[in-house]
Amino acid sequence: MKITSAAGEATDTGRFGRDQAKTAVLAVIGLVMLISAWSLPWVSVSRGEYAVDRLFGRAPSGEVRTFMLTDLAGYWQPLVFGWAALLVLLALAWVRPVWRFWLRLAAILLGVVVGVGTLLPATAAIDVSGFPVDDHPDTDLLNGVSLGLFGVVLLARAVTTLPEPPAPAVPEAVPFVFVDEPIAANTTPFVWQGSRPNVRPAAPWWRRPAPVAGVLAVLGIAVLLITVTWRAIDPVDDQTPDLGALMVAASAGWASAAPAAGDDPVDLGRVLPLSEARAHLLAEQAGGDVIQTAASAWTGPDATLVSITLLEFSSAGSADQFQRSYSDLREATPGEVTPLAELPGSAVFVDAERTGVWAVAGRDEVVLIVSAVGGQPGTVPVVESLVREQYDRL
Numbered sequence: 189m190k191i192t193s194a195a196g197e198a199t200d201t202g203r204f205g206r207d208q209a210k211t212a213v214l215a216v217i218g219l220v221m222l223i224s225a226w227s228l229p230w231v232s233v234s235r236g237e238y239a240v241d242r243l244f245g246r247a248p249s250g251e252v253r254t255f256m257l258t259d260l261a262g263y264w265q266p267l268v269f270g271w272a273a274l275l276v277l278l279a280l281a282w283v284r285p286v287w288r289f290w291l292r293l294a295a296i297l298l299g300v301v302v303g304v305g306t307l308l309p310a311t312a313a314i315d316v317s318g319f320p321v322d323d324h325p326d327t328d329l330l331n332g333v334s335l336g337l338f339g340v341v342l343l344a345r346a347v348t349t350l351p352e353p354p355a356p357a358v359p360e361a362v363p364f365v366f367v368d369e370p371i372a373a374n375t376t377p378f379v380w381q382g383s384r385p386n387v388r389p390a391a392p393w394w395r396r397p398a399p400v401a402g403v404l405a406v407l408g409i410a411v412l413l414i415t416v417t418w419r420a421i422d423p424v425d426d427q428t429p430d431l432g433a434l435m436v437a438a439s440a441g442w443a444s445a446a447p448a449a450g451d452d453p454v455d456l457g458r459v460l461p462l463s464e465a466r467a468h469l470l471a472e473q474a475g476g477d478v479i480q481t482a483a484s485a486w487t488g489p490d491a492t493l494v495s496i497t498l499l500e501f502s503s504a505g506s507a508d509q510f511q512r513s514y515s516d517l518r519e520a521t522p523g524e525v526t527p528l529a530e531l532p533g534s535a536v537f538v539d540a541e542r543t544g545v546w547a548v549a550g551r552d553e554v555v556l557i558v559s560a561v562g563g564q565p566g567t568v569p570v571v572e573s574l575v576r577e578q579y580d581r582l
Contacts, residue, residue: 218342299344447483
């Protein structure tokens with residue numbers, strides 16, 4: 189018995205096609221961008237405009253320092269490692285087609301991480317600039333960051349451009365013809381088609397649980413990274429306490445008086461005696477960042493007017509800058525200055541005529557100012573006691 193068969197031709201899956209050419213072009217352009225980014229400046233740092241310079245009309249420092257990627261110690265090493273990891277993923281996806289689905293997911297996740305890290309060189313630049321952090325230096329991202337970000341995007345895109353390998357072809361059943369017996373001229377030969385295996389086509393990837401779980405995991409991690417990065421850049425405190433509820437109560441025998449702040453406006457003439465021009469500058473500086481105010485005032489039996497004013501700023505940096513500006517302006521006027529050692533940055537000021545006492549302190553985003561004007565000398569201990577008590581309530 190003879191069995192004849194017809195064999196099909198094998199499909200060539202290893203040829204260099206359009207997708208492979210597109211991947212190669214994207215990879216080359218991305219690699220050229222990363223090399224160019226290595227040789228370009230990444231970030232510039234300028235000394236912050238100290239608030240007292242504005243108040244006294246002095247021109248701020250114009251010094252600007254520019255840094256390459258290699259200057260940012262502790263920042264460039266993990267970034268370059270991420271670039272190298274993307275190149276490794278591209279090479280594996282090229283030579284191992286069966287791994288491409290998972291390599292795509294890894295490239296997307298790594299691209300998000302490295303892309304976010306590319307946009308965060310400011311902290312490292314401030315650390316190596318030598319400028320005081322208390323002056324709040326300004327940073328600007330330069331061309332190196334842009335090229336680095338585009339290079340990372342192109343490398344990640346190159347990995348995802350490679351096509352998935354085709355599903356293994358199901359061989360067709362080979363027809364078999366029995367030729368044991370001679371076939372008459374007018375007789376149709378019996379052709380046995382063979383048994384066809386019951387093979388179901390593979391379901392698309394979005395109907396398979398494993399790929400769907402991988403995609404959801406990548407999206408979840410990306411959202412988590414973006415959220416954490418956003419909170420690190422712009423922290424938001426949704427629980428804003430009522431400053432009025434934190435005010436110190438008046439002592440027994442003291443009568444209420446008009447406070448220096450109410451419904452957000454602040455009487456800077458009460459808080460800090462200044463000329464009209466400087467009071468306007470100080471109000472302009474504080475007004476944009478003050479989000480809440482509270483104040484109380486009392487008149488004592490000896491006609492001493494005591495006032496407590498609380499100013500809550502949008503950030504601890506703005507509050508610290510305003511407090512330092514206040515202290516510098518008070519130190520520029522004749523009188524005595526006494527720091528309170530247990531309260532960082534706080535100080536008590538007594539004018540030369542000893543007719544008034546002012547004190548300033550800060551805690552997080554809140555600046556507190558206590559003043560005692562008129563009355564008999566010797567009100568410094570009273571002001572110091574009020575500052576400590578009010579500080580503890582914040």
